[in-house]
Amino acid sequence: MARPLAFNRDHALRRATRLFWARGYHATAMPALLDHMGIARSSFYASFGDKRHLFIECLDLFGRQTARYAEAPAVAPATDVIWSFFEATVRAAPDARLPYGCLLVNTTLELADSEPTLRARASAQLEGIEKRFAKAFEAAYAAGLLNTPLDADSLARYVMTVNQGLRVRSRQGETRETLWDILTTSLGLIGLTPPTQQYGDTPHAH
Structure with missing residues (x-):
């Protein structure tokens, strides 16, 4: 036994x-x-x-936890999923962990040349989150909430690029306030404004 x-x-x-x-x-x-x-x-x-x-187990665990923050809030406009994701991973992130950035993004940068298999695994986790963003944008288009020539996939790639940039800036020691300002400016360029509802009860990320 x-x-x-x-x-x-x-x-x-x-x-x-x-x-x-x-x-x-x-x-x-x-x-x-x-x-x-x-x-x-x-x-x-x-x-x-x-x-x-x-x-590998740690990457998968981190990926599952992060993907949870890209789930659509109940009874809310489709694009609120974008804001709830960043609310959890930027504004509600514990002070001690904010400078860590994101394990998935960190891995794609650190292991790009030395460990391509691990890098690919981290990239796949990020792509899964990006697909959730794309679904949110598709739903927003269907509901008539977006007015932009960009398609849902292009918008999702843009938001993921913003996300990755924020994680690099957080690793560099940028303040939470500056990170949020960068985020709101970037999303404002595609017509997304913060929802009136704030996610004050969002659990701390990771």
């Missing part, structure tokens, strides 16, 4: 995700991972395999 795990695997995975998020893949060494996760080396290899497989 297999021996039960002597630690909370989900808790350890979340802690590893935060460490990778803060430091990056290459700068996160095994001793730091083991210490931060609070597990022994033997337990690590038995449960996660190796650092690379752990990082």
